[in-house]
Amino acid sequence: MDAVVARRGATTPTVIDVPRPEPGPGEALVRTLRVGVDGTDREVLAGTHGGFPDDEDYLILGHEAVGVVVDPNGTSLTAGDIVVPTVRRLPATGTNDYFERGQADMAPPSMCRERGIDGAHGFMAEYFTSPAETLVEIPESLAPLGFLVEPVSISEKAIEHASASRSAFDWQPESALVLGNGPLGLVTLAMLDGYDRTYCVGRRDRPDPTIDIIERLGATYVDSRETPVESFPTVHEPADFVYEATGHAKHAIETVAALAPGGVGALLGVPESWAFEVDGGDFHKDMVMNNKALVGSVNSSAAHFRAAADRLTGFPTWFTEALVTDVVGVEAAAEAFANDERTIKTAVEFDTL
């Protein structure tokens, strides 16, 4: 079958022929419909994130998949179920407390593998197998957009953890700032419809399709070339919630400065090592005297996938239509990994219902 892979030493994806997988005990066989592409996939291709399966010279890409169960293989699934696979799997060393407790999403990198990212093949192939408990059923009507369930679930978790961190008091957030106008930032902005005022930071000139989406969502576009994040609270307002989705290393510190008293920042981006000077005294004092909070968040659980499927059904059609700029066939898979200013969210389509 066709599979889109990263090869050791190559920075562009390749389509190769690999054997169709056979489901093992407890696993179902899934026919792939679509697989989304995100910044992590590009980092995997660039070699800056994740890694190959042991003893293999290629990694099947893709962690944002939707497919149809073709062989339930004795599991509780039924042929024809539309499913989205979670991403984390047991490490080579076997099980551990995180998996035993059903909290694989809270495991450190050394205690899990991530399909399509780190140490385990992904879903960007005509078929994949996966343990039944990692396959989250979604309504058939969501199948065309099912590849968005995983990225939305990432924000479901981050927002849940951020809200939890403010649950010890009667938090009444009104303003939210999203750092980053990539697909994760835009999806998150669409999820923050309970906020009175939302802002989204980017570095793009108008006309730009992401700015159009930001403004159609009722948010204010903030060009960080004109208004650096550290100036945001004075130019606009301190934000009750800040969501960091760029991986710019200085944002962890700047997020706190941009927060209103009692606010919380969620960190999602993954920067490289970078040493620079900060006023650590001001950062520390601001955290304390203004009761601020920060949460780092990565990956998500099956519960977040289910919440994401619900969330997706509530997104306006214009939004998902504007967000998904390309769905390409497997023969054009490399195009789905391109990242120009016209591209927002892309997917590779293997089959349809």
Add this chain to the structure above:
Amino acid sequence: MDAVVARRGATTPTVIDVPRPEPGPGEALVRTLRVGVDGTDREVLAGTHGGFPDDEDYLILGHEAVGVVVDPNGTSLTAGDIVVPTVRRLPATGTNDYFERGQADMAPPSMCRERGIDGAHGFMAEYFTSPAETLVEIPESLAPLGFLVEPVSISEKAIEHASASRSAFDWQPESALVLGNGPLGLVTLAMLDGYDRTYCVGRRDRPDPTIDIIERLGATYVDSRETPVESFPTVHEPADFVYEATGHAKHAIETVAALAPGGVGALLGVPESWAFEVDGGDFHKDMVMNNKALVGSVNSSAAHFRAAADRLTGFPTWFTEALVTDVVGVEAAAEAFANDERTIKTAVEFDTL
């Protein structure tokens, strides 16, 4: 009546004669029993924290008080009630959302005054008045230690907020690290009796009374001159919970490095501005990839005071006896502000039951 005050320009406390306060509408008159001294009081005296009431050249010190209601003045209190006052009061500008919602402890510094600290007289006098709703009743048996309710309440809030930030998953913390062996650090260590393994960082040589307390509480003393906080996780173990009670500016960053995956750090200390180099990329990435959290916490609410009174009754007698190294009369008040290696927690006694 006698009052222990900070005067503008002076860095040692003075006892002066001031008029006995008259309770206004909704206020009760309280005869002071004891008032504790902490690091914040020393910062107020040093002029590095808080400020004088408008148009006054002195500030009555003290925010850790216990007293007896002598004139309920038509409030719901009864003469003879043992009470502990909360610290925050309305700012000069009048009420605001934080006070309206009963969340004065979440207000930023500009939206509150703090008795004995910032802009309002404290409790270190023979009598004080306070609105009835700011006076938390405690059992008469707790009266001698009632001055510990406020500092314990500070940690009740911080621990509550830290736990809340991990409430979105099944957090099962086992190890805790307290940065600082001052009275707040030691009190917090005594509160962490649900942890399997606890550690407390100080910079003292043996023999030392704080090290004795740390070890009698079953915790491991960590000398930061030998084991800097950044080395703590490799020398000992990453901690599920880190409590920062020194105000050392680098600790905000180092706290995150000391955390186990899924852990949370509570920041309590209040450093001055201090710029230094940090690997902001590693800090940011560690927060994200290991699902770590930070909460800043200051002040506390009446609910935290009530929890603190319950907590105090559970402390072993040996602990509070070892913790409170001096209770002095008002004539020797200056001694209570001394801070040598023999001193842990001190109080000024105005009267007894």
